[in-house]
Amino acid sequence: MAERGVTAGAVDPAADDAVLVAAAAAGSAEAFDVLVTRHRRAVYQLCYRYVRHHDDAADLTQDTFVRAWRALPTFRREARFTTWIYRIAVNVSLNKVSARGPVAEPIDAETLVDHTAPRPGDALADAERAAAVRAAVAALPPRQRAALILRTYHDLSHQEIADIVGTSVGAVKANVFHALANLRKRLGARP
Amino acid sequence: MTPCLTPAEFVDLAEGVLPAARVAHVAGCVDCRGTAADLAATMAEVTAVDVPEPAPFFWAALNRRVRAAIDDDGAAPPWRTWRRWRWMAPLAGVATALVVVAVTTGPTAPGEIAVAGPTAVPAEATAPVAAAPDGVDRDDALALVLDLADALPEAGETTLGLAPLPDLGEVAAATLAADELRALEDLLRTAVDRPTS
Numbered sequence: 130m131a132e133r134g135v136t137a138g139a140v141d142p143a144a145d146d147a148v149l150v151a152a153a154a155a156g157s158a159e160a161f162d163v164l165v166t167r168h169r170r171a172v173y174q175l176c177y178r179y180v181r182h183h184d185d186a187a188d189l190t191q192d193t194f195v196r197a198w199r200a201l202p203t204f205r206r207e208a209r210f211t212t213w214i215y216r217i218a219v220n221v222s223l224n225k226v227s228a229r230g231p232v233a234e235p236i237d238a239e240t241l242v243d244h245t246a247p248r249p250g251d252a253l254a255d256a257e258r259a260a261a262v263r264a265a266v267a268a269l270p271p272r273q274r275a276a277l278i279l280r281t282y283h284d285l286s287h288q289e290i291a292d293i294v295g296t297s298v299g300a301v302k303a304n305v306f307h308a309l310a311n312l313r314k315r316l317g318a319r320p
Numbered sequence: 321m322t323p324c325l326t327p328a329e330f331v332d333l334a335e336g337v338l339p340a341a342r343v344a345h346v347a348g349c350v351d352c353r354g355t356a357a358d359l360a361a362t363m364a365e366v367t368a369v370d371v372p373e374p375a376p377f378f379w380a381a382l383n384r385r386v387r388a389a390i391d392d393d394g395a396a397p398p399w400r401t402w403r404r405w406r407w408m409a410p411l412a413g414v415a416t417a418l419v420v421v422a423v424t425t426g427p428t429a430p431g432e433i434a435v436a437g438p439t440a441v442p443a444e445a446t447a448p449v450a451a452a453p454d455g456v457d458r459d460d461a462l463a464l465v466l467d468l469a470d471a472l473p474e475a476g477e478t479t480l481g482l483a484p485l486p487d488l489g490e491v492a493a494a495t496l497a498a499d500e501l502r503a504l505e506d507l508l509r510t511a512v513d514r515p516t517s
């Protein structure tokens with residue numbers, strides 16, 4: 130990485146991922162910075178859904194992009210950068226979760242409660258329900274969790290998810306179905 | 321009667337891509353209708369749950385952290401470590417300014433010590449102090465810091481052409497933990513006790 134250097138040069142922030150990936154693989158940290166800016170929110174949210182803790186999600190997001198930078202020379206360009214970066218994020222998140230075990234999501238009223246809501250009681254109930262949903266998602270078996278998160282929140286195709294998880298399209302759909310069935314059992318119908 | 325939907329077909333149904341012939345089965349099957357309704361309701365609820373949005377400064381800071389890590393070949397500390405020490409930056413700035421003021425315009429006699437800034441601390445600033453969860457005697461540390469800050473002369477702000485400092489009491493009460501207050505206390509003691517020439 131360091132030997133690839135950090136080259137200066139004009140980078141078009143509107144360039145598509147493939148162009149930026151090529152430039153970054155050639156050593157342009159500026160091009161990679163544009164990729165980070167473009168995908169950081171999605172990667173952070175993906176990591177957060179695994180660890181449910183801001184600091185951990187921030188660490189994992191940083192780790193994901195650093196690993197991506199290191200691995201850029203080996204990135205096969207026929208795949209989408211999004212798919213590839215999500216695969217890295219899922220792997221680092223799974224490593225973190227398996228090493229640490231499940232944790233409770235901190236209830237941070239300042240973060241979770243919408244203070245503009247006209248009925249604070251409803252907002253708090255919504256926040257608690259949302260935290261319960263995130264906890265239930267995080268407790269799913271790894272393949273169900275990955276399939277559900279990537280399909281529901283990141284709008285990846287079943288084929289892309291299959292590539293990331295290393296399974297078939299049919300298995301991805303079955304995982305989504307069983308994930309939702311498990312959540313239904315765990316959460317019950319919304320009150 | 322055609323066979324009931326498979327799990328994969330239920331997902332296709334929820335996503336609107338199930339072939340019409342199979343959709344027709346659902347219309348005539350109570351079990352499949354119930355499963356499909358449960359699935360749709362759960363999917364709708366799960367989809368609506370967002371991730372809490374980080375503070376606005378976080379995104380730019382994340383870029384800087386990634387850039388520093390790749391510049392240093394991954395040697396940069398992780399986010400949590402950086403966050404733990406970030407309070408030192410503004411604190412060091414304030415402390416440095418206070419030391420400069422104290423050295424330049426230190427008191428000539430105890431009775432001539434000027435009172436710097438407002439002495440009253442807003443109730444909302446002091447309230448969290450009493451409820452500090454770490455069990456450390458943060459109240460005493462904060463009170464001492466406020467006293468020491470008050471003992472510093474304020475003339476230096478104008479004579480040195482410095483911009484007015486932020487209200488130290490408010491900053492300390494709102495942002496610093498007990499150990500951070502103790503560090504600030506030490507710095508302020510040094511500034512106040514330093515002999516003038």
